[in-house]
Amino acid sequence: MSQQQFENFTASTLYCEKCRATTPVREKLLLVLPDREIFDYLCTECGSSVGQREVTAGEKMMAEALASPSRRRRNVPLRSLR
Numbered sequence: 096m097s098q099q100q101f102e103n104f105t106a107s108t109l110y111c112e113k114c115r116a117t118t119p120v121r122e123k124l125l126l127v128l129p130d131r132e133i134f135d136y137l138c139t140e141c142g143s144s145v146g147q148r149e150v151t152a153g154e155k156m157m158a159e160a161l162a163s164p165s166r167r168r169r170n171v172p173l174r175s176l177r
């Protein structure tokens with residue numbers, strides 16, 4: 096898996112308008128729907144929402160298969176992905 100593909104499904108930094116800088120973000124599960132889940136990205140500096148992401152059932156299955164074989168519900172802290 097290339098670095099580019101990986102960044103497509105996990106954003107580690109986003110531009111925050113409040114901070115006027117690119118900051119590390121925290122991913123928070125916002126809404127669970129039957130066919131998708133919606134995640135909120137929160138700036139770790141000021142806590143404001145800087146973006147959202149929809150994960151469809153298919154994408155989620157793929158992401159989970161890549162992440163770990165067992166289903167994790169725990170909040171894994173976002174490391175800087177370098």
Ligand SMILES: [Zn+2]
Nearest residue numbers: 111114138141
């Ligand atoms: Zn911020």
